[in-house]
Amino acid sequence: MSILSKADAQTLLKKVMAFSKADACETSLSGTEGGNIRYARNAVSTAGDISTITLAVSSTFGKKTGTATINEFDDASLEKVVRRSEELAQLSPDNPEYMPPLEPQTYQESITYVPATAAITPDSRAEAVSKSIGVSKDAKLEAAGYLENTTSFDAIMNSKGLFAYNTGTDVIFSITNRNAAGTGSGYAARGYNDVRKLDTLAATKIAATKANASIDAKALEPGKYTVILEPVAAVYMLENLFRGLDARSADEGRSFMSKPGGGNRMGEQLMDKQVTIYSDPFHPELPAATWNREGMPLEKTNWIEKGVVKNLAYTRYWAQKQNAKVMPQPPNMIMEGGTQTLEELIKGTEKGILVSRLWYIRMVDPQTLLLTGLTRDGTFYIENGQIKHPVKNFRFNESPVIMLNNVEALGKPERSISVESYRSYLVPPMKIRDFTFTSLSDAV
DSSP states (O other), X not given: OOSOOXXXXXXXXXXXXXXXXXXXXXXXXXXXXXXXXXXXXXXXXXXXXXXXXXXXXXXXXXXXXXXXXESOOSHHHHHHHHHHHHHHHHHSOOOTTOOOOOOOOOOOOOOOOOHHHHTOOHHXXXXXXXXXXXXXXXXXXXXEEEEEEEEEEXXXXXXTSOEEEEEEEEXXXXXXXXXXXXXXXXXXXXXXXXXXXXXXXXHHHHHHHHHHHTTTOBOOOOEEEEEEEOHHHHHHHHHHHHHTOBHHHHHTTOSTTBOTTSSBOTTOBOSOTTOOEEEOTTOTTSOOOSBOTTOOBOOOEEEEETTEEOOOBBOHHHHHHHTOOOBOXXXXXXXXXXXBOHHHHHHTOSEEEEEEEEEEEEEEETTTTEEEEEEEEEEXXXXXXXXXXXXXXXXXXXXXXXXXXXXXXXXXXXXXXXTTTTEEEEEOOEEEEXXXXXXXXOOO
């Protein structure tokens, strides 16, 4: 029952709505099924299948709202969860930012569901992991990795008659290779809607090559360097920037998008002209749902265009308060790039540092988006267009805003996953000047 069809989800939610006695009622129904396999030291440690389905009901009287959830779907349970949400609403204080439910909307069908991914079995997961472990053993390395696939659906309905439904698939894979002495480490991560694009063998070969190449790293003095950030490293910097494209936090003076003296930086040239960032639920490499949790339709939107801030996200409440257009949060994030490969960016670099991955990133200053963190899993010195030797890892202090003002070149965008947030992004490898490293790290 975890994955309901559009018709079945609509029938169930209509039944829920029929029990409502509130001034307004909003319901959401979501389900997932899939499986995972985890391995360490070249052996599988855990594996399992997951199946969940949850109904949430929000009832409102005036501006008082209460929400209750349940995972039982007989008539008595459905009525019980509606009554519970209504009881909680009566006990709640008024919400001064309450917005009434939306009227029915028109949505385009998404392209997030891929049958091949939905058909993944425990055997196919085991085969994919077996290929990865084989590469690690051949390279005399120890592998630790994780593979998970998910098929999901989401549906919403409200008392105004709005109904929306979406189903999607996802598969993620990450692999860390280390040598027995713990002096070399390599990493790779992949995430797709379509499992046919996942090649665990190729990804593990990359991680293994980096692990063996990062042994006997030499120390370089901290300072400002030209760096080439691989996409997986760039994602860790850009995630914080993506989250900051919010009008309210900017208008209230809480973000890097805040203008001194009040207001936001809409329309300002904030980054290099090479930088264009947009969202598009129909991008073939990074598809997303075509509506958000409120039921707002989602469409292609430019957020940064040639370095200029074109849009910030406005909730319905904040748009009403600021007399602005509602602009939903982006369903995905895509950064345009060039046509060069990572190898070509390296070849065109006289002196610099190749950064495979960043981690343990923390915010230092929200006003400038200054971040600190560490490099890991393969950091290399570049000279005259060639990787000369591995270098010890660094701590960095850098803002992605400043970073995107120091762009020298962008490569071809690649889909990369942040395993911290389990979100995928489409970003290019980046050649950045004057990236600030503040100290050395003994971590590998």
